Amino acid sequence: MLMPRQPVPSLAVPTLAHGSFDLAREAPDRFTLLCFYRGLHCPVCAMYLRELESKIDAFAARGVNVLALSSDGEDRAREMAKKIGATSLRVGYGLSLPTARAWGLFLSTSRGKTSIGIEEPDLFSEPGLFLVRPDGTLYWSSVQSMPFARPNFGELVQALDFVIKNDYPARGEFVGSLPS
DSSP: OOOBTSBOOOOEEEBSSSOEEEGGGOOOSSEEEEEEOOOTTOHHHHHHHHHHHHTHHHHHHTTEEEEEEOSOOHHHHHHHHHHHTOSSOEEEOOOOHHHHHHTTOOEEEOOSBOTTSOBOOSEEEOOEEEEEOTTSBEEEEEEOSSSSSOOOHHHHHHHHHHHHHHTOOOOOOOOSOOOO
């Protein structure tokens, strides 16, 4: 399990229109937001990524770089970007499943075609959302085993305003012994 205030795993993927992404080379003012999505086959992901695309300027105004990524190949990632009307959102592709697992993402097996008639990959990662500090440590995360009920980007933008104003620390870092 990834722990707040501790280094996150390395992450490097190609993107559709923004060159290669390497988390170690990111230089955000405050955070990098990583939105791991299931893939083209997921209609919930498409709605979620449309919402993220609409908030890119709000995140940028708060010093947050954004990347959406999945284990889909380039063609499927390009089709998803077209489907959501991505103009500002960096879309990464080719996430390896061992890397997904290192990030603590759940992995699922294919159940065939989805409700929108697109075949699921044999194996793919479930959603995860991470805020990573410029020093490569985890600030916040949300990992899910299902595509439903994901964190709301509008609420996250509001939370960032509070975090920035109050220099709020990462929470959930305690790993010591517990009283019985």
